[in-house]
Amino acid sequence: MTAVSADTPTVELSKVDITPYLAGNTGIEGVTTFDSGKPGPHVTISAIVHGNELCGPIALDWLFKHDVAPVRGKLSLVFVNLDAYARFDTSDPFASRWADEDMNRLWQAATLDDDASLERRRARVLRPFFDTVDLLLDLHSMQNATPPLMLAGPLAKGRALAQAIGVPELVVSDAGHAAGKRLRDYAAFIDPASERNALLVECGQHWEAEAADVAIETSLRFLHATGAVAPDFGAEYLASRPAPVPQQFIEIAAPITISTESFRFTQPFIGGEVIERAGTVIAHDGEVSVVTPEDNMMLIMPTRRLDKGLTAVRLGRLVDGSEDPNPAPPLTA
Structure with a gap:
C-alpha cells in the first residue's frame, strides 16, 4: 500500500x-x-x-x-x-x-x-x-x-x-x-x-x-x-x-482518475475548496495538466494516496436538490 x-x-x-x-x-x-x-x-x-x-x-x-x-x-x-x-x-x-x-x-x-x-x-x-x-x-x-x-x-x-x-x-x-x-x-x-x-x-x-x-x-x-x-x-x-x-446538493461533473505514477496536486487541497474559474490547473498527471472544466467547481475528497488507477479528486457543481427529473421510489421498500 x-x-x-x-x-x-x-x-x-x-x-x-x-x-x-x-x-x-x-x-x-x-x-x-x-x-x-x-x-x-x-x-x-x-x-x-x-x-x-x-x-x-x-x-x-x-x-x-x-x-x-x-x-x-x-x-x-x-x-x-x-x-x-x-x-x-x-x-x-x-x-x-x-x-x-x-x-x-x-x-x-x-x-x-x-x-x-x-x-x-x-x-x-x-x-x-x-x-x-x-x-x-x-x-x-x-x-x-x-x-x-x-x-x-x-x-x-x-x-x-x-x-x-x-x-x-x-x-x-x-x-x-x-x-x-x-x-x-x-x-x-x-x-x-x-x-x-x-x-x-x-x-x-x-x-x-x-x-x-x-x-x-x-x-x-x-x-x-x-x-x-x-x-x-x-x-x-x-x-x-x-x-x-x-442541505446543499453537489453533482459530480468530473471524477479525476490517476493515469500515471507521478500525479501531484498544485496545492495541498483538503476538500471543499471552490475553484472559481474554468481552466484552472489543480494538478499534474505526469505531463498532463488537470484543469477545472467549469466555473465554481468544488473539490470533493482529494486523496492523499496518489496511486495510478485511483480517484484523485471529484469536481462538483452546486445543484438544486428540489429539481430532479426522475421521481424517486418511496422509502418504504
Missing part, C-alpha cells in the same frame, strides 16, 4: 472492542439481525468497510448498548472488514484501511466471484446477506479534516433518502470510482427501477472526535427516516446535537 502524503492527523478516537458482537445471530460473523415480526423493510447500518475508520464501530456499539430494536421489518448491524479492523494500530493508523485490497471497490461480479484476497473472500460471505437488504447506510470517514458529506449515488432515490435523513449538510451525487463499485452501488441499490436504496456517509476526518458523533446522529436519523425504530429512540442524543441546516 502506498504511503499517504502529509502528516498523520492526531488520533482522538479509541478503537471499540467489537468482540462481543462478532458471533452475531445470522450465521455470518459480525452480522446481527433484529426481527420485529411485523411487515416492513430490511434496514441495515454497516461499518468498517475500511478498517481504520473508527467512527462506524463506535456508532454500532452505541446502538447495541442502547438496545436498538425495530418496530417493523428487520434491522441489521454489520461489521464488514474484520481482518483490516483487527490490524488497526494508532502508531500507523492509515495502514489498516484494508488487509489486501480496498473492500469498497469490489461490489461487482468480476471481483465477487473469486477469492483472490481476504477482502474478496469476506465480500463473498456477505454478498447473500446484502442481497436481502432494502435500505442501507454505510458509515465511513475521510483522510482530511473536511465537513461531513453524504454520497448519495447518481440516482434520484439516493438523493431523496439523503433529504429524508436531513444530515449532513452536503449531499454529493456521484457515480463512484473507475477502480470498482462501492457497497452503496451494489446490485439493486443502483437500479433506478428498484425501491432498494443505499447511502454512504463520510462522517469527517477518520480519527477526530466529532466524527463519532456524526456517525451516531446520522445513524439515528436514518433509522427514524426509514421508520425502523420508535420515534423516541435516541431522542435525548439527537436533542444534544446542533439543529440540522438546509
Whole structure:
C-alpha cells in the first residue's frame, strides 16, 4: 500500500472492542439481525468497510448498548472488514484501511466471484446477506479534516433518502470510482427501477472526535427516516446535537482518475475548496495538466494516496436538490 502524503492527523478516537458482537445471530460473523415480526423493510447500518475508520464501530456499539430494536421489518448491524479492523494500530493508523485490497471497490461480479484476497473472500460471505437488504447506510470517514458529506449515488432515490435523513449538510451525487463499485452501488441499490436504496456517509476526518458523533446522529436519523425504530429512540442524543441546516446538493461533473505514477496536486487541497474559474490547473498527471472544466467547481475528497488507477479528486457543481427529473421510489421498500 502506498504511503499517504502529509502528516498523520492526531488520533482522538479509541478503537471499540467489537468482540462481543462478532458471533452475531445470522450465521455470518459480525452480522446481527433484529426481527420485529411485523411487515416492513430490511434496514441495515454497516461499518468498517475500511478498517481504520473508527467512527462506524463506535456508532454500532452505541446502538447495541442502547438496545436498538425495530418496530417493523428487520434491522441489521454489520461489521464488514474484520481482518483490516483487527490490524488497526494508532502508531500507523492509515495502514489498516484494508488487509489486501480496498473492500469498497469490489461490489461487482468480476471481483465477487473469486477469492483472490481476504477482502474478496469476506465480500463473498456477505454478498447473500446484502442481497436481502432494502435500505442501507454505510458509515465511513475521510483522510482530511473536511465537513461531513453524504454520497448519495447518481440516482434520484439516493438523493431523496439523503433529504429524508436531513444530515449532513452536503449531499454529493456521484457515480463512484473507475477502480470498482462501492457497497452503496451494489446490485439493486443502483437500479433506478428498484425501491432498494443505499447511502454512504463520510462522517469527517477518520480519527477526530466529532466524527463519532456524526456517525451516531446520522445513524439515528436514518433509522427514524426509514421508520425502523420508535420515534423516541435516541431522542435525548439527537436533542444534544446542533439543529440540522438546509442541505446543499453537489453533482459530480468530473471524477479525476490517476493515469500515471507521478500525479501531484498544485496545492495541498483538503476538500471543499471552490475553484472559481474554468481552466484552472489543480494538478499534474505526469505531463498532463488537470484543469477545472467549469466555473465554481468544488473539490470533493482529494486523496492523499496518489496511486495510478485511483480517484484523485471529484469536481462538483452546486445543484438544486428540489429539481430532479426522475421521481424517486418511496422509502418504504
